[in-house]
Amino acid sequence: MKRWIALASDVARSNLMAHRLPFKLTMAVNYTCNCRCPMCSIWERTSEGEMSLAEVERFFRRNGRWSWINLTGGEILMKKGAPELIDLVLRHNRRLFLLDFPTTAFAPDRLLELVNRALQGGVRRLGVTVSLDGPPALHDRLRGVPGLFAKAMESMKRLRDLDERRLIAKFGFTLQEANCDQLEATITAVRKEIPETTASDFHLNAAQVSPHYYGNAEGGERGIWGKEGGSESWADVVGGHLGRLEGRGPVSVLERLFLKGLVDYLHTGRSPVTCSSLGSSVFVDPFWNVYPCVSWDRPLGNLKEADFDLASLMRRRIVRDAREEIVKRECPDCWTACEAYPSLLGHGLGSAGLALKRGANETCDK
Numbered sequence: 282m283k284r285w286i287a288l289a290s291d292v293a294r295s296n297l298m299a300h301r302l303p304f305k306l307t308m309a310v311n312y313t314c315n316c317r318c319p320m321c322s323i324w325e326r327t328s329e330g331e332m333s334l335a336e337v338e339r340f341f342r343r344n345g346r347w348s349w350i351n352l353t354g355g356e357i358l359m360k361k362g363a364p365e366l367i368d369l370v371l372r373h374n375r376r377l378f379l380l381d382f383p384t385t386a387f388a389p390d391r392l393l394e395l396v397n398r399a400l401q402g403g404v405r406r407l408g409v410t411v412s413l414d415g416p417p418a419l420h421d422r423l424r425g426v427p428g429l430f431a432k433a434m435e436s437m438k439r440l441r442d443l444d445e446r447r448l449i450a451k452f453g454f455t456l457q458e459a460n461c462d463q464l465e466a467t468i469t470a471v472r473k474e475i476p477e478t479t480a481s482d483f484h485l486n487a488a489q490v491s492p493h494y495y496g497n498a499e500g501g502e503r504g505i506w507g508k509e510g511g512s513e514s515w516a517d518v519v520g521g522h523l524g525r526l527e528g529r530g531p532v533s534v535l536e537r538l539f540l541k542g543l544v545d546y547l548h549t550g551r552s553p554v555t556c557s558s559l560g561s562s563v564f565v566d567p568f569w570n571v572y573p574c575v576s577w578d579r580p581l582g583n584l585k586e587a588d589f590d591l592a593s594l595m596r597r598r599i600v601r602d603a604r605e606e607i608v609k610r611e612c613p614d615c616w617t618a619c620e621a622y623p624s625l626l627g628h629g630l631g632s633a634g635l636a637l638k639r640g641a642n643e644t645c646d647k
């Protein structure tokens with residue numbers, strides 16, 4: 282209960298935009314990956330100079346008040362010392378409410394080791410998103426790894442077998458041109474392996490353009506990767522999925538609001554609520570470069586050069602300018618889960634819901 286209160290108070294403070302530290306950290310721990318997804322060239326980058334465990338510890342010693350930490354990559358299961366990294370996160374972030382990470386789950390044993398480490402370390406809530414972009418043949422082709430669908434199934438079964446209430450394990454379906462008519466076939470394929478699976482076990486995101494993260498700047502328009510022209514057919518897929526979701530808890534409400542926003546975004550190319558990046562959330566890459574988010578190639582400084590003092594980096598003029606540009610929608614104005622969730626929380630679920638109801642062209646600006 283204490284950490285729920287801490288999260289609520291962090292969200293309220295970020296609403297006031299009093300230039301306190303954001304409550305959510307998105308941290309790319311590596312850019313190593315054995316997949317070859319068409320919308321991503323992360324795997325082509327060098328891993329030389331990526332964050333070490335000693336640096337991670339220094340960072341969290343100085344900045345250990347996060348309520349929500351999202352560890353991304355690359356593929357976290359390929360990060361050397363990933364279990365120890367989880368230990369460091371939990372040891373130094375006593376207010377942490379939610380730790381989450383996406384994975385291709387290509388190595389079920391490694392995944393289970395990470396999950397058990399987090400559970401034994403006392404994590405309050407752990408979110409694991411297992412990527413799944415289609416039925417077996419399509420998923421393996423899109424990710425470029427034969428047998429990956431089978432590994433995802435094995436991993437999800439083993440996560441479910443843990444029967445752990447602190448663990449939220451879902452599939453992550455990245456909508457793209459190659460699979461936009463394959464969501465139902467994917468759910469059907471999963472049910473053959475895990476019969477109790479429902480649409481609610483699938484989280485949807487649209488493939489996004491991101492020059493500094495995915496390295497796919499040339500791949501699309503209006504922030505959507507691989508899409509030229511309207512995205513109405515994708516919006517129909519998301520709208521259909523939205524209508525099938527079950528559950529009434531806070532996570533389900535947030536997911537519905539995100540998907541409603543995604544439908545609006547796919548129709549209009551505009552984010553349905555003003556983004557709260559740099560107020561609620563911030564992105565750090567594996568080389569300690571700080572950005573507002575995974576979508577906007579707007580470097581704000583390097584934490585290693587700043588002795589890992591994020592608080593003073595966040596007080597720099599360049600950060601204030603970037604925040605003002607976000608409010609004026611002079612950033613790419615995207616709608617991606619990493620920042621949409623904190624934005625929805627930052628706006629308050631009620632007011633965000635109203636804004637989404639009114640339409641994508643109205644905002645709930647402060």
Ligand code: SF4
Nearest residue numbers: 314316318321323355
């Ligand atoms: S999208 Fe993720 S899984 Fe695919 S290549 Fe990029 S980092 Fe790897």
Ligand code: SF4
Nearest residue numbers: 556574612614615620
């Ligand atoms: S709207 Fe998108 S591009 Fe702009 S700051 Fe937010 S997450 Fe980044």
